[in-house]
Amino acid sequence: MPHVPRIRHALIMAAGRGQRMAPLTDALPKPMAPYRGLTLIVDGILRLSHILDFIHITVGYKGAELAQHVIQHDVATVLNTEGHSNSWWLHHTLLRFLDEPIYVLTCDNIVDLDWERLEKDYEASGSPACMLVPVQPVEGLEGDFIVRDGSIVKGVGRELDSDIYCSGIQILNPKKVSSMTEDRGSFYDIWSQLIEREELHVSEVYPDTWIAIDTWEQLKKANEG
Numbered sequence: 001m002p003h004v005p006r007i008r009h010a011l012i013m014a015a016g017r018g019q020r021m022a023p024l025t026d027a028l029p030k031p032m033a034p035y036r037g038l039t040l041i042v043d044g045i046l047r048l049s050h051i052l053d054f055i056h057i058t059v060g061y062k063g064a065e066l067a068q069h070v071i072q073h074d075v076a077t078v079l080n081t082e083g084h085s086n087s088w089w090l091h092h093t094l095l096r097f098l099d100e101p102i103y104v105l106t107c108d109n110i111v112d113l114d115w116e117r118l119e120k121d122y123e124a125s126g127s128p129a130c131m132l133v134p135v136q137p138v139e140g141l142e143g144d145f146i147v148r149d150g151s152i153v154k155g156v157g158r159e160l161d162s163d164i165y166c167s168g169i170q171i172l173n174p175k176k177v178s179s180m181t182e183d184r185g186s187f188y189d190i191w192s193q194l195i196e197r198e199e200l201h202v203s204e205v206y207p208d209t210w211i212a213i214d215t216w217e218q219l220k221k222a223n224e225g
Helices: 040-049 063-071 115-124 174-180 187-196 216-224
Strands: 009-014 054-059 077-080 102-106 109-112 130-135 145-149 152-157 165-172 200-202 209-212
Touching: 009 040, 040 054, 040 063, 040 109, 054 063, 063 077, 102 109, 109 165, 115 130, 115 165, 130 187, 145 165, 152 187, 165 174, 174 187, 187 200, 209 216
Parallel strands: 009 054, 009 102, 054 077, 130 200
Antiparallel strands: 102 165, 109 209, 130 165, 145 152, 152 200
16 A cells, blocks of 8 residues: 655754854845755755645744745744744644654755655654654764664764764654653753653664755855755
8 A cells, every 4th residue: 555644744943043154144044045046944845845734944043034035935834933942842832732743854954855764664663752863974074973772762962972873854743742851951851851761763764865054165065066
């Protein structure tokens, strides 16, 4: 039988200041940085909009400008998280009541991924509260290493020793996560609480393409590649 998708939502975190891309980000929010005739955030939206029903965006720095930009591309919800952590929305917005899986991504990664295969892997893992998507370490790029036992994550951090680290892509169930955790200020704290419950897993599915855009030089290279 053909696979029937059950993941309908994605949230793209786009609230950051993007200081390492100054002076470009002095004038506009990082998600609106130009990328191949579009912007980083619109590229991310278009990669998902054909497979999902609802796309949500968090905004912060220059939030009104960014909100106006993404609304033109039929996003379902814009959440103002200015002054808060990247995980704040999980406990303080209406999404905390969403009892179904949602993809969570960052606006500054360019990603090609087999979403159907990832969804199947999430289901095969027992649909945990949260599943991280790994990448192979990239030379010269700092990352949060993932230590695991099978699919169960035992630790996440930059000082750990592992052959994989976080891509910035997750599948999580907001209602499960918010009910199992407290808001302590970051996703690191969310993950540590889920690790105690063995509710943080890591996927066997890796992105086909994964490019992190943190600096002007990386943006320029991505546009030229």
